[in-house]
Amino acid sequence: MPELNPILIRDLRSRMRGARAYILLTIYLTILAGVSLLLYVAIAGSVGSDLNAGREIGRALFFTIATVALIEVCLITPVLTSGSIAGEKERQTYDLLIASLLTPWQIVWGKLASALAFALLLILAVVPVMSLAFLFGGVGLTEVLIAIVGLVATAILYAAIGLFWSALMQSSLGATSFAIGTVIVILLGIPFLIVIVTLILEPSALSRLLESLWFIYISRLFISLHPFIALGTTASQLSSGESPFFEVVRTGTANVVVLSPWLLYAILSLIATVILVASSVRHIHPVQPESARRRRARSQDRQDVLGERVSKR
């Protein structure tokens, strides 16, 4: 039987031994439960007791929980990985890993897997609360499944973002700052650009654009980069009775079929994750074989200088 990744085993061992993991999990669940309770109290009073009350409470509860969980996943997962490789550099254990028989891929994968194991634990913890909303009615199984896929895709991508910065930077503080910065740029930058575009375009130009095929594709792709917009759009499409997998956009001349934003989001996340993980692997530097080394001699030199400065501390 092949053995599990050594880094994964070690990280899980020490993560579960420390109190930090439990504190984090407790805070995370407390926020979720608190928000749900507040919402329940607020809504239960206002909707009265007619037949639809349960359904409305269920829907509100579900979307609130999904949103809060998504926010938490967006913020927690990059932090889980951003300290991982940079932390080895800080603790001066990085050289020992490189000098061992571990491959760069094993190092990166072990770090990613141990963070994902914990992130999945966070997501799994939401499922019972979501099922509660499911019991109230008003939410279908499709919605619950899509929400979980969205959470998992987000966890993987945002963990990969943290990992990428961790492989690049020399300190955990630097890596964490850049990882959180990247998350903020994605989450706030995309809506900002959307607002800007709609503001500067004249209404006539906008309606002409809405007819063009490439604009339809590009705009769908663009909003599918943002977890909240992609999943929110999907939710509203589902409630207006569209298929969970594709959307038919009617222009004056034809009907254009595009993938549902959540599906597009999951696919784009996967592609971005692969790219980020691959470039993380490339940043784990052992000695380069002679030919490759010469090609990279200049940048390599610079990196060695940085690497050594840290290990000298």
Add this chain to the structure above:
Amino acid sequence: MTAIVETRDLTRRYGSNLALDHLNLTIPEGAIFGFIGPNGAGKTTTMRILTTLLAPSAGEARVAGVSVVSDPRTVRRLVGFMPDFFGVYDNMKSWEYLDFFGRAYGIPAQRRQQLIGELLELVDLGHKRDDLVMSLSRGMKQRLSLARAMMHDPQLLILDEPASGLDPRARIELRELLKELRALGKTIMISSHILTELAEMCTHIGIIERGKLLAAGEVQQILRSMRPHRIVEIRIVSGAAHAEAMLRTHPDVLELRREGARDTKENESEPLDDATGPHTLLADFAGDEHALSELLAALVTAGVRISHFAEQSGDLEDIFLHVTTGIV
């Protein structure tokens, strides 16, 4: 003996700074090789190249005939490295620390368990098996680090300044440990900027300064080759001025110094005054035993009163000072 480490014109630059300058180093199998040089001489750089952590700028480095550049993986299997710092993981027990690196070197589970026990015993940490690594003393961490470097049974151990920062007792323990390792058939390369740390335990030494190898070889051979003449220490109670004049003109005395002259900046041209107390002279003497006894007889016959006349035991420290002429 075959060479386990061999470098040919090994050169490493950091920008414009030449850290290693055409280094040609050979370490025979089974040696305890002391790599000695002042801070910044290039010891760590050499060791990092040999452990595949750093690429050479030019030249070649081979471990057991394997190039560190073209086949780093094989080299990693052959080399155990203990850097000049100790990397600590939070929340990790001693045995887990070794277990992790055992896994990292792909050692099968059963063998790993057995090895951890054996190595912890070897480095005298059997009783610390379940203690957190963080809680160990500096000397213990050092020994654990050594056990870690041994996990994959490497042929060559590269230890970068292992003795620095250790108290005398821990240092002695380390020395004993190295002897045991040598008995196990390991070749050991150990660096230090303090010569006396290594003097007694090495079979071979190499002296490096500013990236250049100044001398290398068996300790005894180096002692001989670096010191073709002896230094005679003469303490004179009276007649010092006369003795000095005699020695200066003696054909076998290559150089004559007054002890402490360098510190006091005493004017060497002024004759020595017996009233200022006994004086000690140091003579670089090129002659043999007979010539030396004749010199003593001549001095005594001339009425010089001598309280001490002895050859200085040449030790590594002198050679070190002699070779590294205080450039750094």
